[in-house]
Amino acid sequence: MSNKKIINIAVIAHVDAGKSTLVDALLKQGGAFRDNQEVIEQVMDSNDQERERGITIYSKNCAIEYKDIKINIVDTPGHADFSSEVERIMKTVDTVILLVDSSEGPMPQTRFVLSKALELGLNPILMINKIDKKDQRAIEVVDEVLELFMELDATDEQLHFKTIFGIAKNGIAQFSLEDEGKNLDPLFETIVEQVGTYPIELADKPLKMQVSSLAYDSFIGRLGIGRIFEGKIVEGQTVSVVKNDGEVRQGKISKLTVYQGLAKVAVKEAFAGDIINFAGIEHISIGDTVNELNNINAMEPIIIEEPTMSMNFLVNNSPFAGKVGKFVTSRNIKERLEKEMEINVGLKVEPLNNPTIEGFKVLGRGELHLSVLIEQMRREGFELALSKPEVIFRKEEGSKELLEPMERVIINVPTEYSGTVINKLNQRKGLMIDMDSDGVRDKVIYNIPLRALIGFRSEFTNDTHGEGIMVRSFNGFEPYKGEIESRKNGVLISMANGKTLPYALGNIEERGTLFIGPQIEIYDGMIIGQHSRDNDLEVNPTTGKKLTNTRSSGTDDSVRLTPPKLMTLEEALEYIEWDELVEVTPDNIRLRKRWLSSTERKQHRNDNKKAID
Template sequence: MKQENIRNIAIIAHVDHGKTTLVDKLLRATDAFRENQKVEERVLDSNDQERERGITILAKNISIEYKGVKINVIDTPGHADFGGEVERVLKMADGTLLLVDAFEGPMPQTRFVLRHAIQAGLSIMIVVNKIDRPGADPEKAYNDCLDLMADLGANDEQLEFAMEHVVYASAMNGFARLDPADDNDNMYPLLDMILDDMPAPEVDPDGPLAMQCVTIDHSEYVGRIGIGRVYSGSIHTGDTILVVKNDGTQSTATVRQLFTFDYLGRKECDVVEAGDIGAVVGIERTDIGDVYTDPENPIALDPIEIDPPTLSIVFEPSTSPLVGREGDIVGARQLKERLMLERENNVTMKIEELEDKSGIEVSGRGILHLSVLMETMRREGFELQVGRPRVLFKKDENGNKIEPIEQAVVECPEEYSGKVIEIFGTAGGTMVSLDASGLVTHLEFKIPTRGIMGLKNRILNVTHGDGVFYHTFLEYGPYAGDIGGRKNGAMISMSTDKAVAYALGTLQERGTLFVAPGDACYEGMIVGESARPGDMVVNVAKTKNLGNQRSSTSDISVQLTPPRTFTLEEALEYITDDELVEITPQNVRMRKRLLSAVDRKKAAKK
């Protein structure tokens, strides 16, 4: 039977298309906040990095109540690097809102999440957002969504549902309309459509318990908390349940506490009914995909498969001469403990200690996925160093080497498209399509993940900052052979000292600098990029020899170009195999793995 008093919906969208803002307005429309309550914008982006980056990293559950019906809303990450979250949480939904920007239409990462929603058989309702944006074309965005759904293999039923259920909205201004020309100024048309047309959960409330854990939360007081949807029966506090793992192993456990989602928080309860989403406390070592069922009448559910990691990075304790100056936590033991705790909470990452105990290998879905963990740790006071990201290769059935392939999309003015195609050609990419019919040229490529590293800066340079670049994991494909890395050599400091303006003035003529006067440098640290291939050892602390004659002011003043600065992701993409990124709470520095020039020469001869 259908549980008519519950709706479970996911919201999927590309980064920055207004998904989290839409949820804000739905909460306000259903009186989730007191009239005088001060609420931050994008209230679901609770993580500091989510707010700063403007992206959703963790899938979250909330619930709203409208006309006596509980609507569980699942906010999914829009970035492909956090796809491990997406695949699982869609299992809890019966329908999804496909949110697209009326100006941009569906983007590559919309494609990634939408493919999973279609494969899960969900009903898809289209919400065309930002219809008041200059240059918006809601009809084109709507038609592009239908084309994309057909391209991804949506069945006739899903396509018909999407054609009949479209809402035009401006989440920022808090309105949703069935026709862009309407003058409605609230969100109720969208809420009414969810209630009237989104399918209610199809459940067996009187059958044996069947619940599957799709998300793990962690509390230092009660341990792991399994979050999932009850497909049949109901679960009560104090119940003895059978826990069936993905590999088929079974054990029994007692439910100590139960919670359901209530607006932005959780509410403790004694029972979670069929069709609802709940959180269960008391199951030791619970994991993604665990099925909680009746010990006497067990029900089998399909195991949950998570796409495997595509990149790995080795985390090591810092060996920099400046270690301990900026961070409080520098020891190898603390680093290991922190990463093992992350392994408990973050099932989308694979975290293993190296055999020689020199570091911890962390594997994830992309550089952004891995850098979010590094950024979190540096904010906690850690100092560490990491090597170059390494692509994880596989073997196919015939024993051939295969590697992760990405779908990359570039939108740029037409005059730069030739340069963009040339850059992808040198990085192992092949062009799939070119569309020059709009205001900008739309280019699509297939490119190995190895070739993506460092590409964003090159594209921004050749498009003079006017290019937009997105990429998302597509599939594992044949090994593409050698791909050239960084062409230019590095400028490497020869001494441990502060950089001096006089020295930097002479060095900037020979390349690009990464440090400014007064910056602390050490032997082996990368302080710039040479204009030529091959590394160059330089003296950043060289001062002018002063004679006994007074020099004119013009002689001693040095005109310095501002140094090039790197974000954490840019630094990871920039370094080569013999280099490291040093991460501290205040700085991101790049350095050679071997700090001494003598040691590097010896290693080169081996």
């Protein structure tokens, strides 16, 4: 491959702003697909969970051709929990396309991803998307974005950002709202004009590249992915690898590929400016610098924000342990978590302080960040018991003041429900920053402790009858806000082993809400529902109706049960308290008490969570 003109860009935005849809359009108009090729939507979201959840989880690369220029594109996640995926790729690009919805305007995650781009000195290009919406207010949104730039201390050059208007799903971009859009040429022209191609003369310097991502190939092993900042890299070349801690090792490049459309194409050499995949160095890690042999020129390590939430991944010790899962031991869990840490830079794993408990403390960016990993492990055949998610507190050096992570929350609800939502956010130590209303819906912005939002989403959905929208992102650390009231209701606990029977469940559902239906295998200590009162209640869901010799009309009426409330993994994790666990197996998600027998629970009734963690 010749040393050609190259530009690297990333598409950043809040979730649902249309990033993956825009990348689809760029690929189509950049010649990545044949004319008769059938192409699925959000083609970059190739992971099963990405397609099921409708979100981007992992940053991914592709490349297109515009005139005589190769444009490498990085599609990034929009959800706050996966912000580490955005942080680590920012140094590999020349500019970012900041995508903002023409109706919603800048959202919490918009602030985060934009701040990272501005910190690195990038000059973003603003694209106002979905201008075909009936409630679009594109001009107002541009002003709101300008205010956001100023709040984030953008330089004068960054404040003079170029603005494009468009409809990503139709592959249209235009310089003004009055123009008639035909294709994405205005966006391509703006990218080329603002950024310019990577200086070709840098290819004559000694090799300097940094690894921003990792992948794994079952045939050739671990792959390093990153941008060549200077020089060129050649297949078969022996290189020096500078680790993040300064240690220098040697390695040999066994295979080299670059991006062409969605495919990886094998090449013999690659030059400054390009984003490459290379194999052959098993010890490579994110942030490592690759230099020519004995010509060390290390780059600054990639700094990732610290995790804000933790959860204990424990060995499953329920009566059903090992019946379905293939990987059930602490060694299996440890190996899987170590493998995940190699590619998931926002994740940390620590041993538990308690030697009597088998498991690990896993630290991540939020409930979704951790639940995606748990779901992936479940699909791979793992069994786990999971503790209640907890936020990570910190203390500044030289200070005794306890700090806790905060979230910036934007809530959009019908006016008739806003009073209830505001009241609950106030009770959870939230501070209202702004409120606006159009008479039909209210938009409320809050700064609130992260721990106050654990378990709030399902409550919010119920309070707003499913019509409320809540988006959130990390908003730094602030002094500890004090105690926050937890779940008000107790739970219904099975006191027997066996299968649930309709007759027993019919009597039990008068006491609360059931989480399971009839003919379900249960065990002593398993949570089968929510009690209508604030205390836990032990029940027997396996009791059958006593038979008599007398039969008369009406005595054998069938039991009609209310459909049970089936919990997703995220809902289960939000729901449990400190003395409860979520049991995850390849085919089931169960709630249970940490101590299964009634006697053990009485012994630990006065314990607190610190005593067991």
